[in-house]
Amino acid sequence: xxxxxxxxxxxxxxxxxxxxxxxxxxxxxxxxxxxxxxxxxxxxxxxxxxxxxxxxxxxxxxxxxxxxxxxxxxxxxxxxxxxxxxxxxxxxxxxxxxxxxxxxxxxxxxxxxxxxxxxxxxxxxxxxxxxxxxxxxxxxxxxxxxxxxxxxxxxxxxxxxxxxxxxxxxxxxxxxxxxxxxxxxxxxxxxxxxxxxxxxxxxxxxxxxxxxxxxxxxxxxxxxxxxxxxxxxxxxxxxxxxxxxxxxxxxxxxxxxxxxxxxxxxxxxxxxxxxxxxxxxxxxxxxxxxxxxxxxxxxxxxxxxxxxxxxxxxxxxxxxxxxxxxxxxxxxxxxxxxxxxxxxxxxxxx
Amino acid sequence: xxxxxxxxxxxxxxxxxxxxxxxxxxxxxxxxxxxxxxxxxxxxxxxxxxxxxxxxxxxxxxxxxxxxxxxxxxxxxxxxxxxxxxxxxxxxxxxxxxxxxxxxxxxxxxxxxxxxxxxxxxxxxxxxxxxxxxxxxxxxxxxxxxxxxxxxxxxxxxxxxxxxxxxxxxxxxxxxxxxxxxxxxxxxxxxxxxxxxxxxxxxxxxxxxxxxxxxxxxxxxxxxxxxxxxxxxxxxxxxxxxxxxxxxxxxxxxxxxxxxxxxxxxxxxxxxxxxxxxxxxxxxxxxxxxxxxxxxxxxxxxxxxxxxxxxxxxxxxxxxxxxxxxxxxxxxxxxxxxxxxxxxxxxxxx
DNA sequence: TAGCGGGTCTGTAGCGCTACAGTAAACTGC
DNA sequence: GCAGTTTACTGTAGCGCTACAGACCCGCTA
Numbered sequence: 001x002x003x004x005x006x007x008x009x010x011x012x013x014x015x016x017x018x019x020x021x022x023x024x025x026x027x028x029x030x031x032x033x034x035x036x037x038x039x040x041x042x043x044x045x046x047x048x049x050x051x052x053x054x055x056x057x058x059x060x061x062x063x064x065x066x067x068x069x070x071x072x073x074x075x076x077x078x079x080x081x082x083x084x085x086x087x088x089x090x091x092x093x094x095x096x097x098x099x100x101x102x103x104x105x106x107x108x109x110x111x112x113x114x115x116x117x118x119x120x121x122x123x124x125x126x127x128x129x130x131x132x133x134x135x136x137x138x139x140x141x142x143x144x145x146x147x148x149x150x151x152x153x154x155x156x157x158x159x160x161x162x163x164x165x166x167x168x169x170x171x172x173x174x175x176x177x178x179x180x181x182x183x184x185x186x187x188x189x190x191x192x193x194x195x196x197x198x199x200x201x202x203x204x205x206x207x208x209x210x211x212x213x214x215x216x217x218x219x220x221x222x223x224x225x226x227x228x229x230x231x232x233x234x235x236x237x238x239x240x241x242x243x244x245x246x247x248x249x250x251x252x253x254x255x256x257x258x259x260x261x262x263x264x265x266x267x268x269x270x271x272x273x274x275x276x277x278x279x280x281x282x283x284x285x286x287x288x289x290x291x292x293x294x295x296x297x298x299x300x301x302x303x304x305x306x307x308x309x310x311x312x313x314x315x316x317x318x319x320x321x322x323x324x325x326x327x328x329x330x331x332x333x334x335x336x337x338x339x340x341x342x343x344x345x346x347x348x349x350x
Numbered sequence: 351x352x353x354x355x356x357x358x359x360x361x362x363x364x365x366x367x368x369x370x371x372x373x374x375x376x377x378x379x380x381x382x383x384x385x386x387x388x389x390x391x392x393x394x395x396x397x398x399x400x401x402x403x404x405x406x407x408x409x410x411x412x413x414x415x416x417x418x419x420x421x422x423x424x425x426x427x428x429x430x431x432x433x434x435x436x437x438x439x440x441x442x443x444x445x446x447x448x449x450x451x452x453x454x455x456x457x458x459x460x461x462x463x464x465x466x467x468x469x470x471x472x473x474x475x476x477x478x479x480x481x482x483x484x485x486x487x488x489x490x491x492x493x494x495x496x497x498x499x500x501x502x503x504x505x506x507x508x509x510x511x512x513x514x515x516x517x518x519x520x521x522x523x524x525x526x527x528x529x530x531x532x533x534x535x536x537x538x539x540x541x542x543x544x545x546x547x548x549x550x551x552x553x554x555x556x557x558x559x560x561x562x563x564x565x566x567x568x569x570x571x572x573x574x575x576x577x578x579x580x581x582x583x584x585x586x587x588x589x590x591x592x593x594x595x596x597x598x599x600x601x602x603x604x605x606x607x608x609x610x611x612x613x614x615x616x617x618x619x620x621x622x623x624x625x626x627x628x629x630x631x632x633x634x635x636x637x638x639x640x641x642x643x644x645x646x647x648x649x650x651x652x653x654x655x656x657x658x659x660x661x662x663x664x665x666x667x668x669x670x671x672x673x674x675x676x677x678x679x680x681x682x683x684x685x686x687x688x689x690x691x692x693x694x695x696x697x698x699x700x
Numbered sequence: 701t702a703g704c705g706g707g708t709c710t711g712t713a714g715c716g717c718t719a720c721a722g723t724a725a726a727c728t729g730c
Numbered sequence: 731g732c733a734g735t736t737t738a739c740t741g742t743a744g745c746g747c748t749a750c751a752g753a754c755c756c757g758c759t760a
Contacts, residue, residue, distance in 0.1 A: 003746090005745095005746055005747085006746065006747065006748095007746080007747095015709075015710085016709070016710045016711070017710095017711095017746090017747085017748095018709075018710060018711075018712095018747095018748080018749095019708085019709060019710075021746095021747065021748060022708095022709085022748095025747095025748080026748095029707095029708075029709085030707095030708065030709070031707085031708065031709095034708085034709085046489075048465065048486070048489045048490050048491075049465055049466075050746075050747060050748090051745090051746055051747070052465075052466050052467055052468035052469075053403070053406040053407045053410075053412065053468045053745080053746080053747090054407050054715090054745070054746030054747040054748090055466075055746080055747055055748075056403040056406065056407075056468055056715095056747090057403045057404050057406075057407045057715050057716070057717085057745085057746080057747070057748095058714085058715055058746075058747040058748040058749080059715085059747080059748065059749090060403075060715075062403065062467075062468070063461060063463070063466050063467055064451060064467055066449075073437065073440035073441065073444065073450075074437045074438075074440065074441050076437075076440075077427075077433045077434070077436050077437035077440065078433065078434070078437055083427045083428070083433050084427070084428075086427050087423065087424045087426075087427035087428055088424075090423030090424065090426075090427065090452060090454065091423065091424050093454075094423065094454040094456055095456075095459070097456070097459055097460070097461030097462075097463065097466075099416070099451050099452060099453055099454065099463040099467045100423075100451065100452045101414060101449050101450065101451040101452075102440060102449060102450045102451075102452070103449055104440065104443075104444040104449065106444055106445075106447070109445070109447055110447070111413060111447030112447075113413070113447065113449040115398065115399055115402075116399075116402050116405075116413050116447075117402055117412075117413055117414055117449045118402035118403045118406055118412070118468065119402075136398070139396075139398045140398050141398075287637070353716090355715095355716055355717085356716065356717065356718095357716080357717095365739075365740085366739070366740045366741070367716090367717085367740095368717095368718080368719095368739080368740060368741075369738085369739060369740075371716095371717065371718060372718095372738095372739085375717095375718080376718095379737095379738075379739080380737095380738060380739070381737085381738065381739090384738085384739085400716075400717060400718090401715090401716055401717070403715080403716080403717090404715070404716030404717040404718090404745090405716080405717055405718075406717090406745095407715085407716080407717070407718095407745050407746070407747085408716075408717040408718040408719080408744085408745055409717080409718065409719090409745085410745075
């Protein structure tokens with residue numbers, strides 16, 4: 001016995017397969033009575049409903065959107081900020097009935113998810129602008145939304161005001177009288193310089209310098225490849241061993257947490273000997289002792305905005321194919337806000 | 351100008367569309383030279399590669415597996431244990447080139463992801479056995495793997511030894527001389543009784559009682575709907591206000607963390623006045639003060655096992671369709687281990 | 701009684717691709 | 731120099747569904 005399809009059902013009921021299709025997909029196209037009969041026969045035959053793959057091909061839509069995440073998906077799940085972001089997206093997508101497919105950005109191998117998985121559109125979250133996976137998505141002509149990426153003309157984007165937030169953080173230190181400040185950033189020198197890569201890292205750095213340079217503050221910079229507590233610890237330890245700054249500006253709260261540990265190891269008290277500022281306003285920030293001064297970004301809002309921008313882009317893309325109005329591209333920047341807690345203080349006079 | 355398809359390319363090159371298909375999908379089927387030419391023309395025409403939707407229909411495979419998560423995806427992303435689980439799955443799936451689609455288990459509305467999204471198989475993680483979404487997946491005849499669910503014959507499953515771990519935790523308290531113990535569980539009375547629902551919750555409860563009842567310990571039970579710190583706090587507060595037990599067994603470390611806060615609020619010292627045991631060995635457990643005695647489960651191992659079981663099931667499903675050997679179903683139970691830290695102590699003699 | 705609109709149902713023609721079963725030519729070995 | 735094998739390519743026949751353009755019938759108006 002072959003597979004049960006629309007046709008099987010249609011033959012058994014004695015109607016055209018089109019009518020069975022309508023029974024499932026467009027109930028208003030047939031009488032309630034016939035529909036009942038068809039559904040009954042379908043149930044009897046074990047027919048579950050139109051095959052998604054075939055429907056996708058015939059209709060041209062998949063009911064799924066992708067999200068492209070950097071290298072290992074592991075990081076995306078480990079970091080509290082990115083999980084909160086994903087959670088918000090998932091929540092916002094749920095009512096629309098769209099499922100979310102995680103696209104690992106692997107390059108080698110014959111299967112390239114970004115090229116081979118059927119999706120209606122995709123979110124691109126904090127990926128290198130030169131990522132091959134991103135290139136595939138663009139070549140496919142899929143509706144995309146960039147998040148935490150350098151905006152590109154023609155592609156809607158959602159960002160937070162990294163630069164403004166960083167500036168506020170740095171100004172806070174300047175106001176407290178700090179004259180020697182260390183920057184704990186992510187990425188490497190090359191990539192923060194090159195446009196489009198590590199967008200947030202670059203923007204935050206610019207923001208910090210916006211405030212520090214005019215004030216004539218002595219700045220030392222260290223960068224780590226990854227954004228986690230362990231790297232922050234190592235980075236801070238090295239920096240504090242050298243000509244010690246009186247304050248640290250960190251790319252993230254996770255890195256700041258590592259820095260606090262390092263300071264502790266070196267017998268430095270916070271904020272007495274060292275002020276530390278993070279970024280993100282990770283839940284972690286309030287768990288730390290002393291509670292961390294940081295820059296709040298609305299990750300949940302970012303997730304919601306991204307999800308909405310994408311559903312919107314997908315919708316427009318469809319109507320464009322049907323000869324609708326051309327897409328209107330929005331670049332959104334959400335505000336950030338300095339949150340002063342207990343990890344920063346006026347520099348101690350000697 | 352219509353869309354660029356295989357045929358467009360084939361016509362321009364002057365070969366059959368089959369040859370173009372082979373150029374992309376089975377390079378060994380044509381000469382390297384012709385393949386070059388085809389790829390060149392394809393690039394020139396802006397042809398990216400075979401359309402995933404059409405390929406899916408023709409081949410019968412999608413390159414994606416789903417994961418069905420309870421109600422809100424939000425919880426799955428908020429809890430450190432489930433994110434670690436997801437991370438492990440994602441990692442393990444990546445080399446196989448399978449993408450992971452999150453299936454929200456929404457029921458209302460015309461679009462039901464579990465029914466309408468094209469996938470090759472799915473993981474079912476800690477869902478109610480009577481979830482309609484799960485029902486759709488089963489009706490579709492997709493290869494499934496159950497995780498943290500009551501094993502069902504014919505469906506591979508991955509579990510941890512909830513009961514054994516819980517028993518060890520309870521025995522630990524008995525050995526310390528505790529005679530009045532409170533259980534902080536999740537779920538409700540009804541669902542932990544009914545078979546198949548809230549499997550872990552039920553198993554842990556059974557495990558606790560395995561050790562407590564023979565020892566003649568006085569047991570009080572409280573249950574909360576969700577598994578998080580806030581609920582744990584409320585639950586513990588209520589329980590500790592009544593005839594106070596000398597120890598608490600908690601469904602999870604998150605709940606235990608809430609309980610610790612509640613104890614603190616009530617002026618109880620841990621472990622002096624109250625011993626607390628969690629479950630999971632969440633990273634959180636070592637951050638707490640005192641460090642939490644808990645039951646370790648290997649979430650990463652669980653994720654890897656689940657991913658492997660699923661890829662295996664998908665593989666077998668395919669070869670079964672092609673007349674291969676019938677599926678061999680494995681039910682895996684990973685060990686758990688009591689980790690004694692500082693939140694438990696011998697009951698204070700009065 | 702012709703004409704019209706609306707509610708139901710049907711048939712055709714794909715969607716874009718790949719499996720499979722070829723055919724034709726180029727090699728192999730003796 | 732002829733069967734036997736290999737390599738390189740082609741044609742057909744779907745995969746299972748839906749869009750779209752009718753066809754048919756019924757009751758209603760003028």
